[in-house]
Amino acid sequence: MVIRSHGVEKSVIDEAQNLGVAVADATCPFVAKIHKIVSQSSREGYVTLIAGDSAHQEVKGIVGHCFDECFVVADENELEDLLIKYDNFVEKKIIFVSQTTFNAKIWGEMQKKLKKVCTNAKIFDTICNATSNRQEEADELSKICDNIIVIGGRHSSNTAKLFDVCSKNCERTFLIETAEELPNSAALSGGSVGVVAGASTPAGIIKEVIRTMSENLQPVEEQMEVKESVQKSFEEMTDEEAFEASLSSLTGDQKVEGTVIAVNPTEITVDIGRGVTGYVTAAEYSSNPDANMMDEVKVDDKINLIIMKISDQEGTAMLSKRRYDAIAGWDNIVAAKDSGEILSGFVKDIIKGGVVVYTNNVRVFIPASQATLSKNDSLEDLKGKEVSFRIIEIGRGRRAIGSIRSVLIEEKKAAESKIWERIAVGDRFTGTVKSLTSYGAFVDIGGVDGMVHISELSWARIKNPSEVVLVGDTVEVYVKALDADKKKISLGYKKEDENPWVIFQNNYKVDDVVKATIVSMTTYGAFARIIAGVDGLIHISQIANKHIAKPQDELTVGQEVEAKITAIDLEKKRVSLSIRALLEPEVKEEVVEETADEVVYETTEEPATEE
Numbered sequence: 001m002v003i004r005s006h007g008v009e010k011s012v013i014d015e016a017q018n019l020g021v022a023v024a025d026a027t028c029p030f031v032a033k034i035h036k037i038v039s040q041s042s043r044e045g046y047v048t049l050i051a052g053d054s055a056h057q058e059v060k061g062i063v064g065h066c067f068d069e070c071f072v073v074a075d076e077n078e079l080e081d082l083l084i085k086y087d088n089f090v091e092k093k094i095i096f097v098s099q100t101t102f103n104a105k106i107w108g109e110m111q112k113k114l115k116k117v118c119t120n121a122k123i124f125d126t127i128c129n130a131t132s133n134r135q136e137e138a139d140e141l142s143k144i145c146d147n148i149i150v151i152g153g154r155h156s157s158n159t160a161k162l163f164d165v166c167s168k169n170c171e172r173t174f175l176i177e178t179a180e181e182l183p184n185s186a187a188l189s190g191g192s193v194g195v196v197a198g199a200s201t202p203a204g205i206i207k208e209v210i211r212t213m214s215e216n217l218q219p220v221e222e223q224m225e226v227k228e229s230v231q232k233s234f235e236e237m238t239d240e241e242a243f244e245a246s247l248s249s250l251t252g253d254q255k256v257e258g259t260v261i262a263v264n265p266t267e268i269t270v271d272i273g274r275g276v277t278g279y280v281t282a283a284e285y286s287s288n289p290d291a292n293m294m295d296e297v298k299v300d301d302k303i304n305l306i307i308m309k310i311s312d313q314e315g316t317a318m319l320s321k322r323r324y325d326a327i328a329g330w331d332n333i334v335a336a337k338d339s340g341e342i343l344s345g346f347v348k349d350i351i352k353g354g355v356v357v358y359t360n361n362v363r364v365f366i367p368a369s370q371a372t373l374s375k376n377d378s379l380e381d382l383k384g385k386e387v388s389f390r391i392i393e394i395g396r397g398r399r400a401i402g403s404i405r406s407v408l409i410e411e412k413k414a415a416e417s418k419i420w421e422r423i424a425v426g427d428r429f430t431g432t433v434k435s436l437t438s439y440g441a442f443v444d445i446g447g448v449d450g451m452v453h454i455s456e457l458s459w460a461r462i463k464n465p466s467e468v469v470l471v472g473d474t475v476e477v478y479v480k481a482l483d484a485d486k487k488k489i490s491l492g493y494k495k496e497d498e499n500p501w502v503i504f505q506n507n508y509k510v511d512d513v514v515k516a517t518i519v520s521m522t523t524y525g526a527f528a529r530i531i532a533g534v535d536g537l538i539h540i541s542q543i544a545n546k547h548i549a550k551p552q553d554e555l556t557v558g559q560e561v562e563a564k565i566t567a568i569d570l571e572k573k574r575v576s577l578s579i580r581a582l583l584e585p586e587v588k589e590e591v592v593e594e595t596a597d598e599v600v601y602e603t604t605e606e607p608a609t610e611e
Helices: 010-019 029-043 057-063 076-085 087-091 104-117 129-144 157-169 203-217 220-230 239-247 321-339 405-422 500-507
Strands: 047-051 070-073 094-098 147-151 173-176 193-197 255-263 267-271 277-281 302-311 316-320 343-351 354-359 362-367 386-395 399-403 428-437 440-444 449-453 474-483 488-492 513-522 525-531 534-539 560-569 574-578 587-594 599-605
Touching: 029 047, 029 057, 029 094, 047 057, 047 076, 047 104, 057 070, 070 076, 076 087, 076 104, 094 104, 104 129, 129 147, 129 157, 129 193, 147 157, 147 203, 157 173, 157 193, 193 203, 267 302, 277 302, 302 321, 316 321, 321 343, 321 362, 321 386, 362 386, 386 405, 399 405, 449 474, 500 525, 500 534, 525 574, 534 560
Parallel strands: 047 070, 047 094, 147 173, 147 193, 277 316, 362 399, 449 488, 534 574
Antiparallel strands: 255 267, 255 302, 267 277, 302 316, 343 354, 343 386, 354 362, 386 399, 428 440, 428 474, 440 449, 474 488, 513 525, 513 560, 525 534, 560 574, 587 599
16 A cells, blocks of 8 residues: 555554555655654644644544544634634643645734634644745745746645635736646736746646747747756756857858878878868767777768868868768758658767767757656666657757657557557567566567466466566567457467476376375375376375374375376376375284184285275
């Protein structure tokens, strides 16, 4: 059971513990602190007052940790009514706490009122600092803005408080949950627009609202500035970003074509026809650190370059091939944004918020949310790898944003479609174990995941799939069943030649004598393991050549015995064994004639009987 941040009543936790349920407690530390305060104080005989919404889950949880009298009040009026109704509060020990997202201003007024009546009341300021600060900032913002947009869930307590705070100062305050609910420009009064958001509002929704506002409400020339402010990854200019910015200031006469004179592992010597010797260092040859100039460039090759610096005194020129390629590549980037073309490049760096990809020496930023198919996939695994992506946004200063994920999703859908067109029961695949659950393993068979039930992983009984396979294992599987409508595939993993009953059938027959190990016992006999996966029953009548009351009289678990196979039922997977069949008949003495002087005995064989 997972307890959410609002917390729950103590009775809920106690019930979970009594039932043996594992509990993951995600209660907010501020809320947990209130639970501790009211629990301890109420045990000491204090009356608990709670400022908050009695219907809110957080308040219900707080009430559930009180062991004595407790009252919930929503505002000053309810507190005043309560103090009038229970005038004996003056004589009692009182503690006063608040819901963590309670309105800070109202909470302050309620404290003043209580102190006037109950001078000995203990007041605990339990409003969350973040909530309090957010309300204060919203109050200040709403006083200076012509319009206020509050972003958050309509059922969120702290979002509702923000709306109330802003509404008192700004008449045109709007509560929205998504960008689609933004009021149009006609609904706004003009002038400035302030934006505040509830504590639990996802950052992605906030960014989308700001982006939509910038497109709908601001002049075109200012829209890109707002977009760039959202992309925090671009705010701090790195060396590579400075390189990108430098390209925009290059002039036409800095572009030259050079002829390669010599190549070594550290630089290329080039003739650019200006009476100077040009040099291209490895760093200025390519953005790809794995690029090998010795393999890629030969003497007399023609290459396009940018002049970075000329030293007339030394008669040399510092040149750059990667800067020239970046200029030419940028045009391709812009065109790819419009066409949706899929580009390829290599991942050079993992940075805060995503990865940096280079294609034709152009730097492209891929946000973490767009870098992998699943949010659980590691970005580090991408470093140095060739990837396919498309451009999703172009910013000022030659900044491009791309998406690897959109390409991966398309490839996955294409692979799924291809597989579903031809897949059939009995088909065999080499797949990769993607994840494990308590009931089986999910295997990627080439774009589609199928499930191997735990019973299909081994002929022996296992408790967890990890006893047989692990995530990342390459496995051979076959299709057992298909559900095309629900897109579900059931896979088999067990191999028939490993079936213990097939092995048994090939190696054993009726009347064979086998060595078997006692594995369990019942009132009617004992089960003995012949081979792994095949147990035979020794009926109680076949354990000894005499009458016994229970199997434990003759056998113990783990004991190895010799027994004869008396019957085999392969269809029902049953084998009957007999120890008694291998024993000598028991000899019994009977009195047949008796006189006063002597007793005559006759030896007889006791007839075999079965119970």
